[in-house]
Amino acid sequence: MTESTKLPSGKPRIETIEMRGITKRFPGVIANDKADFDIHAGEVHALLGENGAGKSTLMKILYGMYRPDEGEILLNGKPVTIASPNDSINLGIGMIHQHFMLVPTLTVAENVALGLPSSRGALTDLDRVSKRIVELASIYGLKIDPSAYVWQLSVGQQQRVEIIKALYRGAALLILDEPTAVLTPQEVDELFVIMRQMVKDGHALIFISHKLHEVVEISNRITVLRDGRRIGTRLTSETTKQDLANWMVGREIGFAPDRGKVEIGEARLKLEKVECGSDRGTPGLRGVSIEVRSGEILGIAGVSGNGQRELAEAITGLRKVTTGRVFLEGKDITNFAPGDITELNLSYIPEERMRDGMIKDFTIAENMILREHHKMPYSRMGFLNLSDISKHADELIAKFHVKTPSRETHAKNLSGGNIQKVVLAREISRNPRAIIAAQPTRGLDIGATEYVREQLLIERRKGVAVMLISEDLDEILALSDRIAVLYEGQVMDIVPRSEATPERLGLLMAGVHPEVSS
Amino acid sequence: MISDLFSVTVLIGILASGIRLATPYLYAAIGETFSQKSGVLNLGVEGQMLLGAFAAFYVALSTGSLWLGMLTAMIVGALMGLAMAYVTVNLHAQQGISGIGFYLFGLGMSDLLFQKLMGNVETVKGFPKIYIPGLSDIPGIGEIFFSQNILVYGAYLLVPLAWFVLNKTTLGLKIRSVGENPDAADSLGVSVARIRYFTIILGGVLSGIAGASLSIALLNVFQQNMTSGLGFIAVALVYFGGWRPVGVLGGALLFSLINSLQLWIQVLGIPIPSDIAVMMPYVLTILVLVATVSRVRSPSALSKPFEREN
Numbered sequence: 001m002t003e004s005t006k007l008p009s010g011k012p013r014i015e016t017i018e019m020r021g022i023t024k025r026f027p028g029v030i031a032n033d034k035a036d037f038d039i040h041a042g043e044v045h046a047l048l049g050e051n052g053a054g055k056s057t058l059m060k061i062l063y064g065m066y067r068p069d070e071g072e073i074l075l076n077g078k079p080v081t082i083a084s085p086n087d088s089i090n091l092g093i094g095m096i097h098q099h100f101m102l103v104p105t106l107t108v109a110e111n112v113a114l115g116l117p118s119s120r121g122a123l124t125d126l127d128r129v130s131k132r133i134v135e136l137a138s139i140y141g142l143k144i145d146p147s148a149y150v151w152q153l154s155v156g157q158q159q160r161v162e163i164i165k166a167l168y169r170g171a172a173l174l175i176l177d178e179p180t181a182v183l184t185p186q187e188v189d190e191l192f193v194i195m196r197q198m199v200k201d202g203h204a205l206i207f208i209s210h211k212l213h214e215v216v217e218i219s220n221r222i223t224v225l226r227d228g229r230r231i232g233t234r235l236t237s238e239t240t241k242q243d244l245a246n247w248m249v250g251r252e253i254g255f256a257p258d259r260g261k262v263e264i265g266e267a268r269l270k271l272e273k274v275e276c277g278s279d280r281g282t283p284g285l286r287g288v289s290i291e292v293r294s295g296e297i298l299g300i301a302g303v304s305g306n307g308q309r310e311l312a313e314a315i316t317g318l319r320k321v322t323t324g325r326v327f328l329e330g331k332d333i334t335n336f337a338p339g340d341i342t343e344l345n346l347s348y349i350p351e352e353r354m355r356d357g358m359i360k361d362f363t364i365a366e367n368m369i370l371r372e373h374h375k376m377p378y379s380r381m382g383f384l385n386l387s388d389i390s391k392h393a394d395e396l397i398a399k400f401h402v403k404t405p406s407r408e409t410h411a412k413n414l415s416g417g418n419i420q421k422v423v424l425a426r427e428i429s430r431n432p433r434a435i436i437a438a439q440p441t442r443g444l445d446i447g448a449t450e451y452v453r454e455q456l457l458i459e460r461r462k463g464v465a466v467m468l469i470s471e472d473l474d475e476i477l478a479l480s481d482r483i484a485v486l487y488e489g490q491v492m493d494i495v496p497r498s499e500a501t502p503e504r505l506g507l508l509m510a511g512v513h514p515e516v517s518s
Numbered sequence: 519m520i521s522d523l524f525s526v527t528v529l530i531g532i533l534a535s536g537i538r539l540a541t542p543y544l545y546a547a548i549g550e551t552f553s554q555k556s557g558v559l560n561l562g563v564e565g566q567m568l569l570g571a572f573a574a575f576y577v578a579l580s581t582g583s584l585w586l587g588m589l590t591a592m593i594v595g596a597l598m599g600l601a602m603a604y605v606t607v608n609l610h611a612q613q614g615i616s617g618i619g620f621y622l623f624g625l626g627m628s629d630l631l632f633q634k635l636m637g638n639v640e641t642v643k644g645f646p647k648i649y650i651p652g653l654s655d656i657p658g659i660g661e662i663f664f665s666q667n668i669l670v671y672g673a674y675l676l677v678p679l680a681w682f683v684l685n686k687t688t689l690g691l692k693i694r695s696v697g698e699n700p701d702a703a704d705s706l707g708v709s710v711a712r713i714r715y716f717t718i719i720l721g722g723v724l725s726g727i728a729g730a731s732l733s734i735a736l737l738n739v740f741q742q743n744m745t746s747g748l749g750f751i752a753v754a755l756v757y758f759g760g761w762r763p764v765g766v767l768g769g770a771l772l773f774s775l776i777n778s779l780q781l782w783i784q785v786l787g788i789p790i791p792s793d794i795a796v797m798m799p800y801v802l803t804i805l806v807l808v809a810t811v812s813r814v815r816s817p818s819a820l821s822k823p824f825e826r827e828n
Contacts (some may be wrong), residue, residue, distance in 0.1 A: 065705070065826070086707035101702035103695045105818075114695050115706035118688050372632075 006471070008139045011170035011504070013202045014092050015076050016040045017062070022071035024057050029318040030468045031057040033228040034071070039173065044195060044205045046219035046236070048212075050248055050445035054228035055208050056098075059175045062206075063095040064088040088090060094166025094176040100158050104151035111150055112165050129168075136167050137450075141197060155303070156187040161334055163194065173204040180214055184303050185473065185506035192218050203500070210248075211474070224248055249446050265294030268465035269315070269346075269434045276314045276326035278489075284310030286489040287324070292434060292465040297456065299480030300469040303509050307489035308469045309351060312438045315467075316348045317341045329433060342371055347421055347432035351439045351469070353416075360412035364404055365393035367411050368426050396425040417448025424455055434465040441475060455478060473502055487511045527656070532660045536614050536775035537670065538736060542567070542728040543770035544673040544744075546752035547759070548680045549724030551766055554756055555684060556717040557697035557819035558606055561617025563725050564749025565624020566598045570729030572628040573605040576635060578642050584734055592728035598624065603715045610823035621749070629742045636740070638673020644738035645669055669727070669735040675725075680763040693717060696819035700824040710824045725749065747800075754803055760814035770814045772806070773799055 005013055010443040016038050024032040031448035032054045039045040049055045062065045064074065072079050075091060082088045088095075102111050109222060113129045130146035137144050149404040150158060166174055166432045176195075182187045195205055195218060209215050215222060216236060223233040224247045230511035231247050270291040278284035285307050292298040302308055313319035315326055317338040326334045328344050336344075358367045369378045369389055377388040401422045404414055411419060420440065427435065436454060441449040456479060460466055470476050476483055483500050487490040492508040507513075553560045570591035600770050602620055603610045645667040654664040684690040692713050696705040700710045728749075735742045751773065759765025762787030780795040 084707060085705055089707060095705070097705065099701075101699070101705040103699045103702050105696060105698050105815075106691075110695075111702075113688075114691055114703065115708045118686075120688050122689065124686060124688055126689055350719055 007172055007203060008068055009167050009170065011092060011137060011172060013041045014204055015171040016074075017173060017204070018073065018074040018077075018095075019058070020072050022058060022061060022068045022073075023137075024054075024061060024066060024068050030228055032061070035228060036230050037062075037223055038233075039204050039206060041172070041202050041204050042199055043220040044207050044218050044447050046207045046215040046222045047225065047508060048208075048222055048244060048248060049225035049446070050210065053225040053248070053445075055225055056177060057228075058225070059095065059177060059206065059208060063087065063093060064174060065168055071141050086383065089169050092170055092172035093175070094169060094171030094173070096159065096162045096166065096177060096179055098177045098179075098181065100162055102150045102161060103157055105149070107147055107149055108144060108153075108161050108164075109146040111161060112146075112168050116169070132168060133164055136164055140167065140194065142194065154379060155182050155390050156184075156190065156285075159183070159187075159191065160194075171203075173206070174198070175206045175208070177208045179207070179208075180209065180211065180303060184306070184472075184509045185502050186510055188214065192198065201487060212244055213474075215244070216241060231348070245446065259457060259479075262295040262461055262463075263428055264296050265463060267291040267293050268329055269467065270327040271315070272312055272325045274326060276310055276319050277322065278307075279312055283489050284319070285314060288486075288489070288491055289324075290484055290491060290494065292467050293465045294465050295460060296481040297460050297466040297468050297479050299474045299476035299483040300467060300486055301473060301483055301505050301509060302471070302486035304471050304487045306509075308438065308471070308486060310349065310489065311486065312348070312436050312469055315436055316346065345430065345433045347427035347430060347435045349420075349427055349435065349440050350438040350439050351442070353423055354412075358411050358419065361410055363408045363410055364402070364414070364422055365407040367422055368396055371426060371430065396422075399429075400425040400455075401405055417444045417451075420444060420448060420452060424452060428455060428459060432459075432464060434467070435459060436467045436469070438469040439471065440468070441470075441472065446493070449475075473505060476505075477502070487510055528782060528786070530658050530661055532775070532778050534665070535781065536771065536778035537662055538666055539774035539777055540767075540770040541673040541731045541736065542672050542748055543752050543774060544676060544722045545728035545731060545750055547766045547770060548676050549721035549728070550756045551680065551759070551761060551763060552684075552693065552717040552724075553714075553721040554820055555697045555761055555817055556693045556714050557581070557700060557752075557817055557822060557824070558714055558718055558720060559613045559821040560602060560620075560721055561614060561750075561753060562598065562602055562620025562624065563617075563721070563728075564745055565621040565628075565748070566595050566722050566725035566727035567732070567745045567749045568624045568628040569598060569703065570595045571733040571744060572631055572729075572740055573726070574695035574730030575642060575733035576631070578734050579636075579640060584642075584645055586644065587731050587734050588621040588727065593725040593726075595724070595726020595729070596719050597722070598725075602717075603718040603720065606718065606823065607711050607714050610825060613821045613823075622624055626741060632740060632742060639739055639741055641739050642734055645735040647713030652654060661692060667735050669731045672727075673731070674767075677763045677767045684763070694817075696824075699820050700819050704824075704826065714824075728752070751800075751803060753782055754807055757808055757814075757816070758803075761817065770808075773803060776802055783804040 007013055019037040021358045022032050035054060035058055037058060038430060043448045047055050061068050062082045064087050067083065073082060080091060109126045113124060113126060114132055118125045119128055124467060133144065133146040142164060142166060144160055150161065179191060183191060199205055207219055219236045221233060222236055222244065224231045224244060226248060271288050274285050274286045274288045288311065299309060300311065310319060314321050317336050321334050324398060325332055328346055333341055333344065354360060369392065372378055378385055390407060397404060397407060400421045403418050411422065440452050444452065456466055456468065467477055477500060480495050480497055482494055483505065484494045487509060488511065495504065523821060546567060550563055573594040574587035574591035577590040578584050598620060605616045606613055647665050647667055650664040654660040684693065691771045692703065692708050696708065696710050704710050732744060755766050755769040758769040776799045780798050783790055783795050784792050
């Protein structure tokens with residue numbers, strides 16, 4: 001072994017980091033409970049766990065964003081105190097956050113220079129910074145233009161800016177918090193190439209994820225956290241996806257949901273050349289024509305921001321359709337008021353469940369009648385009928401296994417999974433003809449995800465037409481009968497499930513028609 | 519009568535007083551630009567100006583030192599800024615509401631102190647005109663630009679200085695990033711709280727100077743509510759100027775020139791009802807704001823309190 005102690009960036013390596021007995025309490029919650037973690041130079045160590053397992057908290061402690069209540073951190077064997085991100089940066093620790101920490105109105109160079117001392121004292125030294133960025137970019141094989149504004153860059157490019165930012169600060173250890181969540185499959189491959197190169201060069205990488213196949217593909221070791229505690233650490237080569245999933249959840253998990261055979265019927269929901277705007281004033285949808293039939297799940301795949309939100313809103317009456325028609329069971333509902341569309345039995349599980357799916361400061365019972373509150377039996381001559389509302393709530397809480405202290409609990413106090421169960425309960429209990437489900441499992445843990453998917457499949461078996469809008473390709477592939485790919489507001493192609501592969505969908509998601517590219 | 523407006527002497531007069539009248543707007547609006555760039559909407563500018571104006575006037579009157587008056591106005595503005603910063607940054611107050619609170623405080627406090635300490639309107643001899651050697655002799659131009667008092671010159675020097683600080687220094691980079699994405703700044707070890715304290719206090723100091731410029735450099739009196747909405751106009755000018763110092767300068771000049779025009783219309787006895795004339799600048803502000811504001815994007819984090827999520 002003739003490894004040098006310097007990294008290609010010229011900075012020293014971090015040989016080992018050990019976190020021992022880390023405990024972190026928040027009011028009412030123990031986020032980390034005597035958790036241990038260690039990593040050494042030249043490895044990708046994956047940190048795996050469900051939402052709320054304490055992965056992010058543990059890493060935020062390592063990055064100095066939180067102070068631990070107990071426990072110690074050892075760097076190359078010596079105890080260190082990390083009180084702020086400044087401390088961790090000085091020690092050579094960098095973090096790529098799930099939500100990029102970039103200022104869109106600044107250039108790449110300005111983003112990199114932010115917070116660093118300048119060689120010109122009080123004045124910025126952006127020329128020098130730009131030169132160094134180009135240097136680092138060529139060492140690590142990252143393409144980036146230092147003078148570009150961040151808002152001009154694609155998500156994948158922005159992630160590269162984040163990596164450069166960390167390398168510029170001399171990061172020897174990088175924490176990547178769910179870095180693949182926002183990428184296309186091709187961009188994930190590119191990221192993995194970069195990660196492998198960095199590890200070969202002596203960096204240490206912590207990879208946080210709940211996507212098992214990615215973890216298995218990229219990591220050398222895997223640590224699973226559950227309820228704030230370390231369940232175990234294994235070499236990746238000595239474990240299987242099934243073991244990991246069971247470890248994470250603490251029980252057996254079925255992988256492929258049971259789809260069953262369903263007779264596909266008439267078109268329930270139909271869009272004809274629909275166009276509409278977006279919040280940014282640019283075109284949102286451009287001539288979308290699709291139909292969803294009784295008893296099928298139509299998956300809508302695409303990278304975030306390619307018209308998914310606009311599609312859901314155009315159908316549900318929340319966004320004005322500029323041209324084209326929307327039909328529900330043959331009836332033209334184009335630009336109907338959302339309330340009138342509700343009356344026709346279209347249900348909607350919105351992407352932003354906390355903002356659009358419920359009223360945070362209302363009780364669960366109230367949230368469960370949001371759509372039907374003005375109707376019998378919940379309302380009689382303008383007066384709310386509290387006993388029927390309570391009965392309805394209790395029934396749904398039991399049927400959908402909502403974990404809540406009572407029906408009078410305010411929605412904001414529930415966990416993400418339980419909030420989604422409340423939304424599901426409300427939307428499904430109406431016996432809808434069609435359902436629009438937008439990102440229905442985003443941010444949910446494995447258990448809740450499994451439950452939501454099951455419910456959608458049950459609706460499908462009942463003959464409901466389901467449109468599943470999701471950025472999670474695995475979910476799309478697991479549930480859909482057909483898959484439409486959205487790119488820049490257009491349907492690139494509609495692929496039957498039997499012909500869909502991640503590679504084919506990935507190309508379509510990137511805007512490439514396979515016929516054209518070859 | 520109307521033709522009187524177009525004589526050379528009157529035009530020079532209008533321009534010269536227009537340049538002069540822009541002074542308080544510039545100080546206050548540049549200060550507000552700094553705080554808004556860092557994500558803080560300070561609606562208390564008017565109150566800070568009133569207290570600054572009183573402090574400067576009272577100290578200048580009782581000690582005979584204009585500079586001591588200025589310094590007091592700056593300290594008073596800084597203290598008002600400090601209080602605003604505490605309420606905004608530490609207590610996460612709704613900025614629109616707390617700003618109005620500080621305005622009302624400044625309005626009431628300056629009047630109370632005026633009643634208790636002075637009682638009747640007096641005058642001081644304000645900062646004298648400084649004739650820039652050589653330049654002030656140029657016909658017309660000299661009178662308009664180079665025969666003003668020190669605070670007027672200072673206000674115009676502030677514009678390029680503010681541009682430079684915001685765009686060319688590490689401090690400016692921090693201010694802009696804190697106003698656009700405080701989470702990002704925080705993650706890089708930039709203290710959002712410290713930057714916002716700095717810009718709010720700087721805004722307070724500049725508002726104090728803006729007040730002082732009225733009471734000991736331009737009008738040389740102190741009266742109850744003498745700013746009469748000027749501080750609020752300054753806030754509007756920041757929007758008008760698209761959060762850029764040079765834009766603020768343009769807005770301040772447009773506004774003060776119209777103001778100067780209406781003053782001269784009254785002086786010359788041109789038969790336009792004075793109420794209408796006085797209204798002109800304000801009506802114009804509203805029209806210009808309606809026409810321009812939607813074109814420029816405000817700092818993303820403007821008026822949003824910053825708290826680390828957990």
